[in-house]
Amino acid sequence: MWVTWREATRRALYGDGGFYLRERPVRHFRTSVHASPAFAEAVLRLLGEVDAALGRPPVLDLVDMGAGDGVLAVSVLELAPPELADRLRVTAVDLSSRPEDVDERVAWVPAVPDEVHGLIFANEWLDNVPVDVVERTPSGPRLLLVDPATGEERPGPAPDERDLAWLERWWPLRAVGDRAEIGRPRDEAWASLIVRLARGTAVAVDYAHPVDDRPGAGSLVGYRNGAAVPPVPDGSCDITAHVALDACAAAGERAGARDTTLTTQREALRRLGVGGARPPLALAHADPRGYLRALGRASEEAELIDPAGLGRFGWLSQSR
Known part of the structure; x- marks a missing residue:
């Protein structure tokens, strides 16, 4: 049965027995959360900045979108000083279902709370919001239909007027054969977070x-067991595509966000204090074990900010 990529991806990832309902992401791809505890430490520093900006309220929210195995949420909670943790x-x-080893102080829910006072952190969440794929043909842009069992594609109908307007503004297709992922569902998903952010930062x-x-x-691609694979939407692999964060930023501003910052993970x-600097060589003589620990930590931090790797990630920050 031929369906749009958006519908095929929705079924493959989130339908009955879908990939994300039965699999933990860490089995299939490595995120910044798992690369180093320095990432959680940086999120904690960011949370501290939000806390100070809000006047240190009696209750401060941290909402981890697309929490996966819960490592980020648990790590930030465990690292927080007692005054903040309380x-x-x-x-x-x-x-997905709650992992058995997640700290009982972490609430595990299927949707973002209606009102958030604090920090909403969405690490590699938007890229798994399903989108349609379109290709420019001699008669104009056409949605691509896909056979979920094989990944084979064929041209379908023209996108609707809202999607055509999004393409013209955010991803114009100039040449026959050019392809795009229509990011409007991600804009809407991001705006839905901003609307629920009563005070704080997303x-x-x-x-x-x-x-x-x-x-x-x-940029459509699949991931399985740590390797990129053809994006066949049969439920056997992750299906992902890069995000038009600039379009999401504009949607967030329409939803009431201000103080928009769009930068790289490296910056x-x-x-937030992740520098990747190697420890001084003198430490190797004074404290060999300490030097090795510091060297390992520097290597982890360097991976997080590598401009050819994780450091290339986009960071969109908006406040309300």
């Missing part, structure tokens, strides 16, 4: 591209 209300949002972290440098062939983490 006020911290941590919510992990994920459609951050999205994802592989991204700007409007003046979109990939001509699109965001460096501002």
